[in-house]
Amino acid sequence: MIIGAGSEFTMRFILYISVILLLGGCNPLTKEQRELIASLKERELPAWYDDAKLGIFIHWGPYTVPAFAPTENHVHDTFLNHYENSSVHVPYAEWYWNALQNGEGATYDYHIDNFGEEYPYQQFGYDFQQAVSQWDPDAWAEQFAAAGAKYVVLTTKHHDGFLLWPSAHQNPNDHQWYSERDLVGELAAAVRARGMKFGIYYSGGFDWMWNQEGFGRNITELIAGTPTDAGYGNYVEAHFRELVERYEPSVLWNDISYPGGGNLWPLVSDYYEMVPDGVINDRFSDMNPIALMLRNPSLRALADKVIKYILKLNGGDMTAFMAVGLQPHYDFKTREYVDISSIDHQKWEATRGLGLSFAYNQNETEENLLSDKELIEGFIDTVSKNGNMLVNIAVKANGDIPDSQTQRLDALGEWLASNGEGIYGTRPWERAQGETAEGEAVRFTKRDNVLYAIIFDVTRRDELRLLDISESNISSISLLSYGLTEWRQERGDLIVALPNEFDFNGPLTVAIELE
Template identity: 30%
Template sequence: MKLALLLSLLGVAAANYEPTWDSIDSRPLPEWFDEAKIGIFVHWGVFSVPGFGSEWFWKHWQDDLKQNKTSPYTKLMAENYRPGFAYHDFGTEFTAELFDPDKWAELFHNAGAKYVVLTSKHHDGFTLWPSKYSFGWNSKDIGSHRDLVGELADSVRQYTDMRFGLYHSLYEWFNPLWLQDKENNLTTQEFALGKILPEMKELVEAYKPEIVWSDGEWEAPDTYWNSTHFLAWLYNDSPVRETVLVNDRWGSDTHGKHGGFFNWADKFNPGVLLEHKWENAMSLDRNSWGYRRTIQVSEVYTVQELIKEIVETVSCGGNILINVGPTKEGTIIPIFQERLLQLGNWLKINGDAIYSSKPWTFQNETEQAGVWYTQREGYVYASVLQWPENDLLVLHRPQVGPNNQILILGAGDASIVKWHAIDDRIDVTLPRMSRVSAPWPWVLKLTDVTN
């Protein structure tokens, strides 16, 4: 009976992919994702209204109240809000009156991103679209009274060549159906079957995301969430079956094992080449994914630190998903805008080393700090993240013939650099930075390289 209900909910027909991990994992990864390399993550929701601590505001506040604990969360609420004020009261203040999806799309495009992933629903259960499975607790019914998912999807697709994806949390901290299933030791599936599965299908059919970025899986195995059944429908019968891809957060037992690309954990950057396609999801705010009113400049990645994260990730075969947390009004704060535009300016010069690149035989120099390699269309690129001592860059990995060149991307007349081979290394003399117009960090293009 349960299987029949599940198949009815998903509308599963004759399948090319069966609802088993062996079958699901056999699906090839759509090529566009590996070529894209860089995406923008957006954490936006009711948690943006208090803008305090992190997007986990509600959970931390409630946990502290239960423990009768004085904390920054309880102190903020006691001193600034009326007695009895509930988290749901923040929903009416999620107004998004300054949200301009065209400007967001333009900013993300100018940052050099090739895809966008918006949080359609976080762990508080509030949906940024008019979901019939979240009546009265969505952005159309209260607050902004707008379909925020739909508006951004339309702008991204109409004005840019970026792909559009959606984050969706399986988990909702205080949903009664989830709490009841949990109380029953997950022997019941009222929440998974009655709320989550039909909600995800509704989201995919309405907005056709090319990434379904799942989260909130850790308190139950994939069998509780019926993940393989949803993914079989997604790959066989959904409107995005040809181009969609997913991550690995489909159950407490699936990290780094099942799904399309692997996230492993937040801010995952192994520093070594991995066989399976992976993604580094990180945030410009070191301490939060959602907007914080108390953010300090020192807590935001510098553009050099951001480029370092990108270069290391791409050299090791990963994609990077760079997060911003907008305000409740729907604006992206200036320091985040600045970082993204700085990144975009760097990528305009050095994008050949990033987009559509592949890991090279070696990922980095082990004796010369801060040099990472990629390859593309027969060329090897060396991203130099740390200025070498005495302006002398020593490379041990590549072997360059005597008639070949080493160029600095975007350096104009100063693009050709002097080098000579000594034994098993290449000594590259970098020009004075004042002579080169290319933005730092520099990328060297090595022609006709062997290893």
């Protein structure tokens, strides 16, 4: 289901009102906090992020050792049609520990069959430590740069709480629950050496090592298990400050929520001071009041009813219940495995794996993965609507990238090598999409005085007719990777010649230069 701006607003409004009714109000911001947030909101989005368009996401941790999740359903289908046990059946391999702890389902059966009942999830942390000794960060960086990526975001801590850097702040429930090898620092150096920006993902909401009672079968049970103690807020803040001071990431990509006691807005202010071109996403909202409320069984049952109703409205997008976009300031908003139908004038980022899972899932087949065509066209569609795409590459525990992933990256990189002019540094035009007279889909971008029309599935012929392009100030038209071509306007349409010697592969980009 594609969510338009109107239905998204409706869904978030219902969610917000429902939460307010259930909570009876949340802790108000102080005058000092309001003033600080107001100053942060005056800051403009750094141009590099708007220009970049393509980022690479990496989910890497102990969960890549078993590397398993069920593949019967898309994530939204899982939450929409199997709500009661959705978190057990979700196709995300990075949620392995949660599915295992619930003692049922495909993941649990897989674990018993392959590792045995006495093999705890924590053992995967030690297995992962051994596996990463083989990793070559430069090989990753080369692959990502060749794909045309301009930034890379690494999971420094996912929901299992395992740290990918040797932190001075260790989990009190397992002082060895971190990587002795500085995976974060090594990748940051390799990425930057090739001209890309480096960012960090951090799960501020869920931490199943910190709260080992925090597992759940569905959304409300998981949120109820969010750590809400002051110690966890201090722990998260210490991690963010350490990551910022040590690695100066250009992106802070938090997930689920940020603990209420974590002094968020002074942290963000200090981050901007240290990294002037840094950006933050929209998943830093304080969910502690909601977590505390959902620990009441009666209120949780009521919330389940509200959530199931909203899932029917939004096609199963469960990120709506992670307080996404409810914080008073952020640089870009996130959409997870979601497309939109029109331009969003607020900067946003589409994120998804090449398959059903973010983390490597050996259970996935070619049928579960985007085709080259779907990846390229989905990326173009996102850019035309003011989005970046943060596409996740599923890597194995030892750092190997499966051929099925590199093949798709290579295809995207090859297309961008010839057509990147119509992507990087562009902004949305007055509309995102159109079509040719033959019904081929068209997406538009614009940079300075050049309008780009990117046409999907172009068939070989002498000319193509772009409907409803009646600009009166066209000075020239060229085909990217070919050069100037003949053109004419007729009855409000633009007709562009396709030379016989022009060999196009994939979406065709027409550059329309305006006077």
